[in-house]
Amino acid sequence: MSENGTEADYELVGKTLTLVAVGVVVPGIVARYLNEVGYGVIGTFIFGMSFFALVFIAWYIWIRPIDLTGPMG
Template sequence: MDERVVLGLLIAAGIVLPGVANYALNAAGAPTVGSIVWAVGYASMVLVVWFGWIRPLDLTGPGGGTEP
């Protein structure tokens, strides 16, 4: 599967699944637990995206230029 598709599915799942769990827990009468589940799920998705796609990027500028 294309890496861009995997990234898109991961981001969608990291937002949708914790959001649905939050909604279900709020409807069941546990809003605090729902908020915790949403925050942990979203933060986990952010960490996976950071370590899997953003961190390995080489974001350095050009080297060896004629800088004053």
């Protein structure tokens, strides 16, 4: 990002931070709480599924639109 970032740059950073917070931080806190009260398997499952969802959403938003085909010839 340049010294004078554009609106789109700031919007992308905001979306990225939100995605990380929702996909990793919140489920991590929930998983830790569930582990402390004796539901470690459920906490691990919730964290794993939320992390998988985070990876899928990141792929869908940022990687899927990239054209990865080679030159047609």
